[in-house]
Amino acid sequence: MNKVNIEINNMDYQGMLEAVFLATQDAISVVNENGEHILVNPAYEKLTGIDNDDIIGKNSLYDIEEGESLHMKVLSTKKPVGNTKLKIKPSGKTVVAQAAPIIVNETLKGSVAVLHDMSGIKDLTDKLNKAEKKLRELTYKYKPEDIIGESVAINEVKKMIEKAAEVPATVLLRGESGTGKELFANSIHALSSRRNNSFVRVNCAALTDSLLESELFGYEEGSFTGALKGGKKGLFEEADKGTIFLDEISEISMNTQAKLLRVLQEKEIMRVGGNYTINVDVRVIAATNADLSKLVREGKFREDLFYRLNILPIVLPALRERKEDIPLLIKSFIVKFNDEYGRNIVGISDESSSILINHQWPGNVRELENVIGRSIINMNLNERIIESEHLPQLYLNKKLPIKNYVAAGNEAMTKLSNVLDKAESDYIKDIYVRLNKNKTDTAKVLGISLRSLYYKMEKYGIK
Ligand SMILES: Nc1ncnc2c1ncn2[C@@H]1O[C@H](COP(=O)(O)OP(=O)(O)OP(=O)(O)O)[C@@H](O)[C@H]1O
Structure with a gap:
């Protein structure tokens, strides 16, 4: 310590200060008590694009394009000013500046400001924002432009999703499989003010009840065997400020239904094994191809949850409609x-x-x-x-009547070949009748040759 002091004392203190002033990468500007520039360093010239000779004597607003003069603030308050964002001219760069009063013998002599160039950081922030936006877009597959159709039925739905996008209400999308429930859920999110936040899709039918619960609401450390250290955020937390899409909602258990109702009512969740609540701001879009009101009547779906979900029901038309x-x-x-x-x-x-x-x-x-x-x-x-x-074979929406062939008791037991023959005969008959007894179409739908169809019809006595 002593040694350092000795060295400094031996040096020309004034000269050392000047060297630091000239060498520092941060821009420094000094004004006198009237707010006129009296000193700037080379880093300042580089950052602002103003030569030393041009700035000296100019007032403190000379180099500011956007924002207020820190020097003037310091001179009027005699207090330092912390990080403040400014746009400077002529370079147009964005800087963060701090300024402090220069007080000599208790007299205010001026103000010194240090300016940090933020352009590089701004570029990085812009890039980061763009990457985050891209990432968010990847969380949803479809955009409103992907909706194809000009029929009255689909135009009606398009209007409804536009309306739904404007309000935060829960939406219930109903429609047969393949009618575009996910497409429309994505589109509502993309059109809403939440579009820059997450869209989280959960297929409620794909997870067991306990897994679904911990996925949706998260869990605390040690709440079950295999729980991650530190616990885990649930999908509701992941979707905060965004949208959660609960696909196949009819598949959730009574237990999870009760928890979901709580989220919709209280806008808060409790993690599995947790003892405190977490506020979440999530728009819920649920979808189902089941008749939820029928499930309510059968006692399989909570009535109160149904009403909470059914605030904005949107029915998607089947393609045949x-x-x-x-x-x-x-x-x-x-x-x-x-x-x-x-x-x-x-x-x-x-x-x-x-x-x-x-x-x-x-x-x-x-x-x-x-x-x-x-x-x-x-x-x-x-x-x-x-x-x-x-064209490939087009299937009809009729399942094989397999149940008819399940052995009901000892006396109903029979050879497998008999069961297969009966199934084949019934199915051919069924398709043949539904296709108005057109043999060519029947053969096409069944994926067999016309000759083979004739043979089978004769075998089973189909007329
Ligand atoms: N109106 C539409 N315009 C263009 N493509 C559509 C339309 N409706 C559905 N599709 C397409 O059909 C496919 C099925 O759509 P989607 O997965 O959204 O259906 P879904 O109703 O969610 O089905 P499921 O109930 O089986 O999950 C997707 O590839 C989607 O792009």
Whole structure:
């Protein structure tokens, strides 16, 4: 310590200060008690773009494009001013500055300000914000522009999601499988003021009850075997300020229903094994293809939760109820698969188009999308038009009546071959009748040759 003191004392103190002033990377400006610049260092010249000769004698506002003069504030208050953001000119850079009074023998002689260049940090912050936005967008698959259809039914739904986006109310999306529940949930989020925050999708049917509960609400350390050290945030916390999409809501247990009701009512969650509540600000969009009011009547779904969820119900039409959209959807899926598979399909034949328009689409838009994708796979590279022979087998929405064949007692037991024959015969009969006894269509739907259909019909005595 002594040694250092001795060295400093031996040096020209004035000269050392000057060297520090000239060498520092932070810009320094000094004004006198009248607010006129009297001293700036080279870092200041570099940052502002003003030469020393130009600034000396100029008042303290000379270099400020946006923001107030720290020097003037210091001179009027005689107190230091902490980090303040300013835009300086002519360089246009954003700086963070601090200033302090210069007091000699208890007299205010001026003010000294130190300016830190924030441009680099601003660039990094912009990049970070952009990356975060991209990441958030990745959390949801679809955008409102992805909704295809001009039918009255779909336009009605589009209007409703626009309205839903404007309010924070809970939305219940109802519709058969493949009608676009996730697409519409994403779109509501993307149109809402929460769009820059998370969209979290939870498939309630995919998780066991206890797992679903800990996923939704999180857990505290040690709350169960296998719990992570330090506990875990739940999806409601992850979705704070954003949207949570509870798909297949009819599948949640009574126990989880009670907890969900609490979140909707109190806007707070309690982690599994926790003893305190956490406030969350989450918009809930629930979806189901089940008849929730029927489940309520059967005592399988809480009535109070149903009413909480059903504040803004939106029913998505089945594709067979808006067949006029089928050509538009086909067109958009052709464009999509051309892109994905690197193909150049230009359209679909009238025959194929009418087969698709006449189909009942039990799997809705998802099924149509799959059919177009599979048709394109069935095409040779030189083929440009989807012809009927490219179309895959179209299934009807009827499950095999398997239950009829389950052995009810000893006397009902029979050989497997008899059961299979009975199932085959019933199914062929069923399809044949539903297709107005058109053998060509029946063979096509069943994926067998016409010859084979005739043979089987004769075998089972189907007329
Ligand atoms: N109106 C539409 N316009 C364009 N594509 C649609 C439309 N509706 C559905 N789709 C497409 O159909 C597929 C199924 O949609 P989505 O997953 O949203 O259906 P879902 O109702 O959530 O199905 P599930 O109940 O089986 O989960 C997606 O690929 C989606 O892009």
